[in-house]
Amino acid sequence: MPEKIWVVYLLECADGTYYTGITNDLQNRLAAHNAGTGARYTRGRGPVSVIALKNCSNRSEASKIEALLKKQNRSKKPTFLESKLNPKIRS
Secondary structure (H helix, E strand, C coil): CCCCCEEEEEEECCCCCEEEEEECCHHHHHHHHHHCCCCHHHCCCCCCEEEEEEEECCHHHHHHHHHHHHCCCHHHHHHHCCCCCCCCCCC
16 A cells, blocks of 8 residues: 655635644645634635645654744745755654
8 A cells, every 4th residue: 555645734824824734635635624624723714725835754754844834933934844954854
C-alpha cells in the first residue's frame, strides 16, 4: 500500500484571518472547511482559500512543521512554508 503524503496548509478565511492545519487529503479537507464541517475555527469564516502548503513524508513531520508555523508572526506565515531556511525537522 502506498504511503500517504501529509500536507501542512495555511488557509485565509473570508474575514482575513489565518488557519493552519494538516491533512492527508487536502481536497476533501478544504471542501469540509468551506462546507462548515471542518475545524470549529473556520465555521462561519468561509469561504476559505489555501495560501500556502508544504508536502511532508509523514504525519509526525507535518505536525512538527505545523507547530513551527503557528509560532510565526502573521506577516511571516505565508512565506514560511516556502522558505528554504526552514529548520530540518527530525522525526
